[in-house]
Amino acid sequence: MVGFALKSIGEMLFSKELLTKEQISIVAKSREKSDSLFGQLAVNLGFLKEDDLIKILSELYDIEIISLEFLYINRETLTSIAYDMAAQYFAIPFFVDDKRAKIAITDPGNLRTIDDINACFKGRKVEFFIAKETEILRFLEIMKCDGENIEKDPLLLLNKIIFDAIESKASDIHFEPFENLVRIRLRVDGVLHILRTVDLDSWMRMKSKLKLISNLNITENRRPQSGHTRIYLAGKTVDLRISTHPNIFGENFVVRIFDLSSGVKSLLELGFSNDDFLWLRRVISFPSGMFLIVGPTGSGKTTTLYSLLKEINSSAVNIMTLEDPVEYQIEGIKQLDLREEGILSFSDGVRSILRQDPDVMLVGEIRDEATASTAIRASLTGRLVLATLHAATPIEGIRRLLDLGLKLSDFVPSLIGIFSQRLVRRLIGGEYQGRFPLTEYIYFSKELKEKLLKDGGLILCKADKTFQDSIQEALDNNLTDSNEIMRIFGGADI
DSSP states (O other), rough: OOOHHHHHHHHHHHHHTTHHHHHHHHHHHHHOOOOSSSHHHHTTHHHHHHHHHHHHHHHHHHHHOOOOHHHHHHHHHHHHHHHHHHHHHHHEEEEEEEEEEEEEESSSOOOOHHHHHHTTTSEEEEEEEEHHHHHHHHHHHHSSOOHHHHHHHHTHHHHHHHHHHTTTTTTTEEEOOOSSOOOEEEEETTTEEEEEEOOOHHHHHHHHHHHHHHHOOOOOOSSOOEEEEEEEETTEEEEEEEEEEETTTTEEEEEEEEEEEGOOOTTTGTTTTTHEEEHHHHHHTTTSSEEEEETTTTTTHHHHHHHHHHHHHOOSEEEEESSSSOOSSSSEEEETTTTTTOOOOOHHHHHHHHHOOEEEESSSOOOOOHHHHHHHHHTTTEEEEEEEESSSSHHHHHHHHTTTOOOOHGGGGEEEEEEEOOOOOEEEEEEEEEEEEEEEEEEOOHHHHHHHHOOOOOOGOOOOOHHHHHHHHHHHHHHHHHHOOOOTTTTOOO
């Protein structure tokens, strides 16, 4: 079996032009004096990248790849295999419950490894995954430590922080340096909670790791930076958007978390009331025109837009998006990332998209007059345009367009509706659990458009539903409480 595997690996590496015949010969001779596997020896000699090796092994043995780089494994799981066996077979358990065990290994061709580990978990289904030897070695070192020392490993602690954040369904992790320590907070359901503090020495290693994985300049400490990385954690695909900003004690880091494995939710799953749901379904039934969602950062604008696209999506409709960056991928929709495509502005991107004959367009954000004008022209030429705008309410959305330099006559004819939302925590059994949207929106009927164009007074714009209506409805149905309403709206005149 091993001889067959060696020959196959060598042949595959050669056929894919990852190793030359001369390199294969050198590896084979070196292996006569080493216990290392053929592929790993090629990596150690500098002939092959470890990423390429595990891809080949995954293909050869039909085994799934697992990345342990960002995985936090609790001590009980980690020690479910004795250290001696783990070290002998280069095997790390990363998930164990009453029914299943998931094991990362480096040599899927070793049948003895498979048989002995199966025997350790008798009565459970054992699933094997292939991982990098460097990652396996790191966890073998951790296994030799006691529980207290595990917490003192800064890079393992960073993994635990990211893991805890994802498990808590946090939207952001804040790393905030002070004079003698770094405070770490998680934003869960819109509220920041202190997770822990770490010393400055540990933080230096953590922040270097965060910069490396997100392709930031590791030597730049005085200017803001932003980057992102994608990780695979316990069966989930997670995007981390990392931004830095200098302060007097170092650099603040904010890590925004997007759990891509959860997919795009339907409108029903977002928690809208029945009236809201029917109103939204109505506005997206229009074949052309412009629909705006407004609200501050973190109010769920983009999430709602994605759900609307999911409602519209079909093989009969050409849907294209322009985003900065793309947050969730939707099958069947062509999505463009402003940065990755090298597009300089949203207005340039809209002009480019129009050449692709779209039926529906999503513009991630209207930031300037050029983008607004281009999006409006698109909506007046038979396209349905969905976009976001930073404004507090639908009326403020109109004022925002006017502030950008547009006239009412420029955009009112194309407007279908403006929708604003805020996310508030839901009260269940006296505790806050999850969030749901409160809304305010205006539908621009033919009569309203005519009045606005004739009289120009925004006082004519009466909301179909106001935030006051939404708040009263939520309080009457005990969905939330007045403390939460005050936290979100404060003393605002709503």
